[in-house]
Amino acid sequence: MSFSITNFSARQIHLIIFLIVGSLLGYAAYSMKILGLEPCTLCITQQFFYCLIGLSAFVSFLHNPGINASRVYSFSLSLFSLAGIWISGRQVWLQGLPEDEVPLCGPPLEYIIDVFPFADVINALFMGDGNCAEIPWEFLGLSMAGWSLVWFLIILFLGLTSFVKSKASI
Numbered sequence: 001m002s003f004s005i006t007n008f009s010a011r012q013i014h015l016i017i018f019l020i021v022g023s024l025l026g027y028a029a030y031s032m033k034i035l036g037l038e039p040c041t042l043c044i045t046q047q048f049f050y051c052l053i054g055l056s057a058f059v060s061f062l063h064n065p066g067i068n069a070s071r072v073y074s075f076s077l078s079l080f081s082l083a084g085i086w087i088s089g090r091q092v093w094l095q096g097l098p099e100d101e102v103p104l105c106g107p108p109l110e111y112i113i114d115v116f117p118f119a120d121v122i123n124a125l126f127m128g129d130g131n132c133a134e135i136p137w138e139f140l141g142l143s144m145a146g147w148s149l150v151w152f153l154i155i156l157f158l159g160l161t162s163f164v165k166s167k168a169s170i
Contacts, residue, residue, distance in 0.1 A: 008165070009165060010060075010070045010074060010162040010163075010165040010166045011060070011061055011064055011070070013158050013161060013162040013165065014057040014058075014060040014061045014073065014074075014077070014162060015057070015061045016158060017053065017054075017057040017077060017155055017158050017159070017162075018054055018057040018058045018061060020151065020154070020155065020158075021050050021051075021053050021054035021057065021155070022054060024050055024148075024151055025047065025050055025051070025054065028043075028047055028050075031137065031144070035137070037136055037137060037144075040091075040131040040132040040134070041131070041132065042087055042088075042090065042091040042094075042132045042145070043091070043132070043144070043145075045087050046084055046087050046088055046091075046145075046148050046152075049080050049081075049083050049084040049087065049152075050084065052080045053077055053080045053081060053084070053155060056073055056076050056077050056080065057073075057077060059073070060073035060074075060077075067166055070162070070166035071163055071166045073162075074159050074160070074162040074163035074166055075159075075163060077155065077158075077159035077162070078156055078159035078160055078163065081152045081153075081155040081156040081159055082156060084148070084152035084155075085149060085152045085153060085156065088145050088146075088148040088149040088152055089149055091132050091145035091148075092143070092145050092146050092149055094132050095132075095134075095135055095143055095145060095146075132145075
């Protein structure tokens, strides 16, 4: 018996994505509450995109849509994961910069939300600062941002696979 993701239906792939995202968000909560790691603005933005992916995957699984709606769900999962790839890739890039090229650390996100206009808040969430270049956690040589990039790539692959599976069942 061979195991391949192509043996799963689009609905089953969406359930797998939901379970992956639930595990990732659970570990993020663990790392904040138990390990005491403070998330930077890019980390918070990545968690936001994980939430969008998880919600879309869960709704798709519960909805059990037809072909066209399943394609829409799969397409949205892929778009959200592409946004996550961009954000986590930016953080990995910031972490790889030499110390003298790292942007200055800005004020805390709570202060930015309270004082600055909405456009500046969005800019802070998507661009990051010097806090995002710190590497407080590593596993197998990858930072948390590096692992996030890997998981967003896996979710993109699964989303595209579910899109193809939806299209193939016409």
